[in-house]
Structure formats: structure tokens, C-alpha cells
Amino acid sequence: MILLELIKTIWVSLKVSGSATLIASLLAVPLALFLAGNEFKGKRLILLINQTWMAAPTVVIGLLFYFLLSRSGPLGAFGILFSQTAMMIGQIILILPLIIGFAYSALRQVDQKARLTALTLGANPSQAGWMVIKEAKYALIIALLAGFARAVSEVGISMMLGGNIRGETRNITTAIALESSKGEFSDAVVLGILLLGITLGINLLVNSGLREKA
Amino acid sequence: MGMEPAYLLHQIGYRYPANKFVLDLERLEVPAGKIIALVGPNGAGKTTLLLLLGLLKKPTRGDLKFFHSDPWQSRELLYEKRKEVVLVTHHPYLFQGTVFENLVFGLRVRGIPEPEWKGRAEEALAMVELDGFEDQPVKGLSAGQSQRVALARAIIIRPRVLLLDEPTANIDASMVSRVESVISEVNAQLSTTVIFSTHNFSQAFRLADQVLYFLDGKQVKYSHENYFSGRAETDGAISWIEPKPGAKIFFPGRHQGHLTVVISPEKIEMFPASQKQTIPGPNIFSGRITRLEMAENNLALLRMSGELNFRLNRPLSELDKKGISLSSPVLVRFAPEAVELIRK
Numbered sequence: 001m002i003l004l005e006l007i008k009t010i011w012v013s014l015k016v017s018g019s020a021t022l023i024a025s026l027l028a029v030p031l032a033l034f035l036a037g038n039e040f041k042g043k044r045l046i047l048l049i050n051q052t053w054m055a056a057p058t059v060v061i062g063l064l065f066y067f068l069l070s071r072s073g074p075l076g077a078f079g080i081l082f083s084q085t086a087m088m089i090g091q092i093i094l095i096l097p098l099i100i101g102f103a104y105s106a107l108r109q110v111d112q113k114a115r116l117t118a119l120t121l122g123a124n125p126s127q128a129g130w131m132v133i134k135e136a137k138y139a140l141i142i143a144l145l146a147g148f149a150r151a152v153s154e155v156g157i158s159m160m161l162g163g164n165i166r167g168e169t170r171n172i173t174t175a176i177a178l179e180s181s182k183g184e185f186s187d188a189v190v191l192g193i194l195l196l197g198i199t200l201g202i203n204l205l206v207n208s209g210l211r212e213k214a
Numbered sequence: 215m216g217m218e219p220a221y222l223l224h225q226i227g228y229r230y231p232a233n234k235f236v237l238d239l240e241r242l243e244v245p246a247g248k249i250i251a252l253v254g255p256n257g258a259g260k261t262t263l264l265l266l267l268g269l270l271k272k273p274t275r276g277d278l279k280f281f282h283s284d285p286w287q288s289r290e291l292l293y294e295k296r297k298e299v300v301l302v303t304h305h306p307y308l309f310q311g312t313v314f315e316n317l318v319f320g321l322r323v324r325g326i327p328e329p330e331w332k333g334r335a336e337e338a339l340a341m342v343e344l345d346g347f348e349d350q351p352v353k354g355l356s357a358g359q360s361q362r363v364a365l366a367r368a369i370i371i372r373p374r375v376l377l378l379d380e381p382t383a384n385i386d387a388s389m390v391s392r393v394e395s396v397i398s399e400v401n402a403q404l405s406t407t408v409i410f411s412t413h414n415f416s417q418a419f420r421l422a423d424q425v426l427y428f429l430d431g432k433q434v435k436y437s438h439e440n441y442f443s444g445r446a447e448t449d450g451a452i453s454w455i456e457p458k459p460g461a462k463i464f465f466p467g468r469h470q471g472h473l474t475v476v477i478s479p480e481k482i483e484m485f486p487a488s489q490k491q492t493i494p495g496p497n498i499f500s501g502r503i504t505r506l507e508m509a510e511n512n513l514a515l516l517r518m519s520g521e522l523n524f525r526l527n528r529p530l531s532e533l534d535k536k537g538i539s540l541s542s543p544v545l546v547r548f549a550p551e552a553v554e555l556i557r558k
Contacts, residue, residue, distance in 0.1 A: 039231060056296040113307035120268050121320040122371065131319075135310060 005167065009191075010198070016084050016158075017151035020091035024099050025144050027092075032103035033129055037115055039126035047104070053097040058156030060088075065090050066160045082163035087171075091156035095147040102146055106139030107132055138210060145206060149199055172198075218281070220246040220375055220407040221267060226263055226276035235274070237262045237431045244409065246281070246374075250399050251418035252411040254428035255479055256515070256526060260411040261304065263428070264377045267409060268301035281374070297324060299375040301376040304383060306364030308355070313339070313363050314348040320371040338366040341396050342408065343389070358385045365393065369400055376400060378410035390417075397421055415476055417556045440482075440525055443474045452550065464496040465553035473555055481552035482526040484516070486536050487543035498547045499524065506540045518546055 035043060067073050069081040080086045114135045118128035133140065155173040162169030164178060172195045179188040221244040227422070228237040237259040237356055243249055244267075252260045265271040266278065269285050269292060278284065285295035299319070308316050317335045326334075342362035355363065361384050368376060382390045398421065400406045412418050418425045427434050442456030446469040453469040454462045463475060487491055487500060501520015508514060512530045517523065524546050538544055 104509065113303070113305075114309065116270060116303070117307045117309070118319070118323075120270055120299075120301045121367065122300075122323045123319075124293050124323075127323055214367065 008167050009170050009172055009175050010194070012084065012169065013152055013173070013195070014198070016087045016162075016171060017091060017148055020062055020095065020151050021148040022097075023088070024092045024096045024147055025103075028096055028099035028143075028147075029133065029140065032100050032107050033132060035104050036107035037129070037132070045115030047183075050097045050100050050104075054101055056094070056097075058094060058154040059160065060156075061090055061094055062157040065093070065157070069161065081161065082165060082169060084162065084169055086161040087158050087169060090161045090184045091151040091154065094154060094157060095150050098150055099143050099147040102143030103136075103140055106136040106143060109139070110135040130164065138166050141206060141210065145203060147204070152199060217546065218246045219279070220244045220281060222277075222279040223266075224277040224279075226266065226273045226278060228259075228266060228271065228274050233384075235431060237266070239263075239276075239433055242426075242433065244407065244491055245424075246407050247401070247405045248407060248423040249397060249421055250407075250409045250509060251422035251425045252409065252428060253413070253415060253418050253425055254411075254434075255413075256527075257430070258428035259431035260428055261379055262431075264379050264409070264411060267298050267375070267472055268377050270300055270301065297371075298372045299377065300368040300375055301377040302361075302368050302379065302381060304379040305453045306350040306361060308360055308363060308367075312348065313344070313350050313352060314362065316352060316363060317348075317367050317370050320367065324371070326443050334370050335366075338370040341399065342366045343392055359390055361385055362389065362393070362538075365396060369396065372404055373406060375409065378408065380412060381410055382412070382414070394421055413478060413480075415478070440477045440479060441474055442476075443472065446470050446473045458522060459501065462496075463522075463549045463553060465555065469555065475553050475555055477524070477548050477553055478553060479524075479526045480514075482524055482546050482548045484518075484526060484528055484532070484536070484538065485545045486538060487545055487548070490545060493545060493547060495547070497553075498545055500543065500545050502544050503538065503540055503544055518544060 035046065065086065066081070068075045069078070069086055070076055071079075071081070079146055080089075110132055114132050115128045118131040119125070123131065153173060155177055158164070158169070158171050158174045159177065162171070162174065164170050164174040170178075176188045176191045176195075179185070179191065223239055223242040226239045226242070227235050229235040252263065254260055262271070266273055275458065278286070280295055280299070283295070284289065285292050311318065314335055317338060318331045321334065335348055335490050336345070339347055342365055344359065344362055344366065347359075347363070349387065352360065352363065361381070365378070365381065378397070382393050385393055394417065397408050397410065402406050410421075411496055442455060442457040442463055444457045444463075446453050446455050448454075448468045448470060450468055452464055452466055454464045455473055455475065456462050463477075465475065490500070499518075499521050501518040501523070503516055503521040504550065505517035506514055507516075508530070513527050514530050514533055516526050516528060518526065527547060533539065
């Protein structure tokens with residue numbers, strides 16, 4: 001494999017999964033904060049659905065969005081099937097419940113007392129909510145890392161919604177699938193090691209950042 | 215100030231979703247600038263009342279006035295009024311970071327200019343005898359120090375009302391009097407209304423202008439199980455009252471006249487009725503366990519009905535070991551020194 005193509009493949013993985021993680025967190029963390037801080041009817045049902053959704057196979061999500069985004073599908077007019085955007089949407093849907101679940105339990109651990117303390121000291125609800133997020137920041141970062149790891153390592157969605165187009169939507173996992181189907185197992189193994197190396201590097205970076213702050 | 219009420223509660227009720235009312239008050243007036251003690255067993259509704267007074271929970275029904283206004287009529291008013299009252303909870307929560315960061319949280323959200331923070335932090339820490347603790351991370355603090363930091367974090371704000379839930383429960387004996395002094399000082403220097411809950415009757419009477427009793431979510435007048443009244447008799451060294459014929463409660467010292475005494479549920483021991491011959495007195499009473507509830511920390515909350523009725527708390531393991539369960543015949547005993555006197 002040519003070096004330039006390899007770099008592009010890695011870049012697609014990082015860009016798509018990184019953006020998916022960022023967008024999913026922006027949706028998931030406020031939702032988790034709301035769930036952790038409020039008791040209401042139907043909350044248990046929401047949590048149950050979320051937990052079930054966590055186990056959704058990537059190909060099922062891929063298939064669902066394939067139908068939605070294909071030309072004859074209800075969202076076909078956008079014409080985004082086989083694009084990085086489609087992969088990103090699929091990955092957001094994949095990791096959203098995971099981040100909600102982890103963030104919920106992280107925020108739940110600190111929520112009641114931290115929130116109450118901030119409120120009684122005179123904070124308004126948004127200041128108190130921010131305080132709760134700050135108190136849970138380490139656990140929240142772990143939630144985001146878990147979301148990223150799930151996104152960057154999935155193959156079903158990338159394959160079905162991205163289409164594995166060289167230089168466009170080919171990422172590390174779809175490249176691995178392609179190389180193994182061609183019988184180029186040594187290339188597939190190298191790509192696999194590379195993927196692990198990248199996630200290891202990101203984890204090391206975040207952990208050293210956390211340690212410095214602690 | 216003087217006669218203005220800090221709080222006026224009328225037919226206030228509070229219940230947690232899908233539960234019975236945990237608080238049900240006909241009328242309660244808290245005069246401004248006074249120290250008020252809330253006394254009662256666990257589950258009496260003291261903490262819930264403090265949450266309502268702290269404007270942190272909205273009453274399920276009834277009318278709550280805070281310095282003449284209804285804080286729940288609008289969000290803006292609620293947030294404004296919350297800035298005038300601070301609650302220090304039983305096991306206070308300290309934010310991650312340093313003591314200083316915790317202290318100035320209330321100043322920051324009030325928009326108090328930063329140059330003032332340092333001086334006020336020093337002053338607040340000095341009051342709780344934690345001088346120089348500004349830069350300490352809260353992680354390394356003992357439970358007692360944490361409690362005092364939480365107290366300093368509340369008084370630095372100079373609130374109109376200071377609410378304290380069992381402020382000396384986690385504190386070393388040596389620091390209890392310091393915390394008690396803080397309560398008096400804050401009240402005297404800043405005319406802060408202080409409302410605190412406690413299990414310690416002598417503390418309540420020592421500090422408070424007014425002591426309010428609670429039982430099962432209601433305000434009561436000396437009617438909780440372990441209160442007994444009677445005409446005291448004495449032989450000089452020891453005195454007793456006889457709340458029911460034949461049932462005498464002994465306590466040390468020379469006392470006469472009508473007295474009310476109370477025995478803290480924690481200070482009552484329990485034995486199987488079969489040991490009647492072997493347990494030395496005085497203050498032994500027999501009866502049966504008529505109520506048994508599980509509480510936190512593997513504690514059982516019991517009620518014994520018999521010659522006199524007592525409420526007591528024992529570890530669950532002890533019930534197992536002594537083979538005591540609901541309706542078991544039992545003996546209870548407490549030391550004469552455990553009897554606290556309440557003068558009318």
C-alpha cells in the first residue's frame with residue numbers, strides 16, 4: 001500500500017470517528033445531565049431503551065441508514081450515501097447510547113449532592129449543572145474515550161454507509177476488511193496493529209493530561 | 215429587625231413522589247435573628263424541613279413565606295432568595311480542588327469582586343480554626359475538617375439565614391465547642407438567623423433561643439416516645455420520676471419539682487427477657503418489640519411497648535445474636551447518666 005493512501009485512510013478514521021464522538025458528546029452529556037438530575041415518569045423506560053440500543057449491531061444501524069439515505073429512501077434527497085457524512089451519522093447513532101449510559105452513571109455518582117451544594121451556595125441551575133459536569137470530568141472523559149474507541153473500531157456502518165471508496169471513505173477498519181478479503185493478511189494485520197496503536201496513543205495522551213491535572 | 219419573621223409556614227406538607235407525607239406542619243414561625251434548634255429522632259422530618267427552608271425543595275402543599283415573600287412565585291425571585299440562605303448538609307459535599315476554591319464558590323456566583331475573596335476566605339477559615347488551609351486540596355481533609363470547611367464556605371457568604379443539618383455530628387469532640395461558638399458568633403455579629411438540627415438535647419438548649427421538636431414529620435410538644443414527665447423526688451445523690459405507677463426513671467443529682475426527661479434512643483441497651491435475673495439495674499424496663507424497621511448502616515429502629523414505651527436503635531447483628539425479633543419479650547436498660555433533663 002502506498003504511504004500517501006495509508007495516511008489518507010488513517011485520516012478518514014480519525015476525522016470521521018473524532019467528529020462523531022464530538023457531536024455525540026454534545027448531544028449525550030446534556031441529556032445525561034438532565035436524566036441524572038431529574039426524576040420523572042418514563043425515565044426508567046428511557047434508560048432501558050438506551051441500554052438495549054447500546055447492544056445494537058453495527059450492521060443493523062448500517063442497514064437502517066442505508067435504506068434511509070439511499071436514493072429512493074426518505075432522506076435520499078440529501079444525496080449523502082457513501083460519504084464521510086453518512087459514516088459520521090451512523091457512528092453518532094452507534095455511540096450515542098454508550099456515551100449517554102456512561103455519562104449518566106458518571107453524573108449520577110456526583111449529581112445529587114454536588115448540584116444541591118451549588119444551588120444552596122447561590123448558583124442558578126445552569127451554573128449548578130456546569131459544576132456537576134466539572135465534578136464528573138474524569139469519568140466523562142472516559143465515557144468519550146469509550147465512545148471514540150467504539151466508533152473508530154466499527155466496520156459495519158463504515159462499510160455500508162461509506163462504501164469503502166479509496167481516498168474518500170476508506171478508513172482503517174474497512175481497509176482491513178478489504179485486505180483480508182483479498183487474502184493480503186499481512187497488510188490486514190499491520191493495519192490492525194496500527195489501529196490499536198492509534199487508540200493506545202490517544203489514551204496515553206489523555207491519561208497523561210489527566211494525571212497532570214489531578 | 216427583631217420581631218420580623220424570617221419564615222412563616224402555613225399548612226406545609228412535603229412528600230417524595232409516590233410516598234406518604236414526610237412533613238406535615240400546621241404552622242411554624244421562625245423569628246429573624248434568632249437561633250432555632252430542631253430536635254427529633256431520625257426520620258422526624260428535620261432534614262426535609264431544612265431543604266424546604268433552604269428553598270431547595272418546593273412544598274407539595276401549603277404556604278411558605280421567606281421574609282414576607284413567596285420565593286416560589288417566580289424563578290427569578292427563587293434564585294434571588296436562594297442567595298440569602300445557605301444549607302450545610304449532614305455529610306457536606308466539597309467540590310474537587312482546594313479549600314480556597316470551595317470557599318469562594320458562593321462569592322463567585324454572587325459576583326463579589328475578586329480582590330475581596332482572599333480577605334473573606336482568611337476570615338472564614340479563622341472562624342473555624344483552619345487558618346492557612348486555603349491551598350490545601352480537599353482530598354486530604356478529615357471528615358471533621360471537611361465539615362468545618364463546609365461551614366466556612368457557608369458563612370463567608372454572610373447569609374441572612376444559615377441552616378445546619380447536624381453540624382457537629384462528624385466533628386471531633388475537641389472541635390464541637392468551636393462550631394457551637396461559630397453558630398453564636400455568626401448570629402451575634404451578623405444577625406444571621408441560624409436554624410440547626412441536632413440529636414443532642416443539651417446542645418440544643420445551650421445554643422438555641424427556641425427548641426422545636428419533631429416526630430414523624432410533625433411538630434410535637436414533648437410527646438415523642440422517650441420523653442417522660444413527672445414530679446421528681448430525690449434522696450440527695452440520685453433523683454427519680456415515676457411517669458407511670460411502679461415505673462421509675464433514675465438520674466443523678468438532686469432534683470425536685472415537675473421535670474421532663476428524655477433518653478436518646480442510641481443510649482438504650484436491649485436484652486432478651488430471659489436474662490431478667492442477671493441484668494443489674496436501675497432503669498430496667500420490660501416489654502415487647504412492637505415495631506422494627508431497618509435503617510441505614512445495618513441499624514434497626516425498634517419500639518418497645520411495655521411498662522413504658524421506648525424507641526431505640528440497635529445494630530442488626532445484635533438482634534441476630536440475641537435472638538430478638540418482632541414481638542419478642544425484651545428488657546431495656548439505660549444508665550442514669552443517659553437521662554437528659556429538660557426544664558420547662
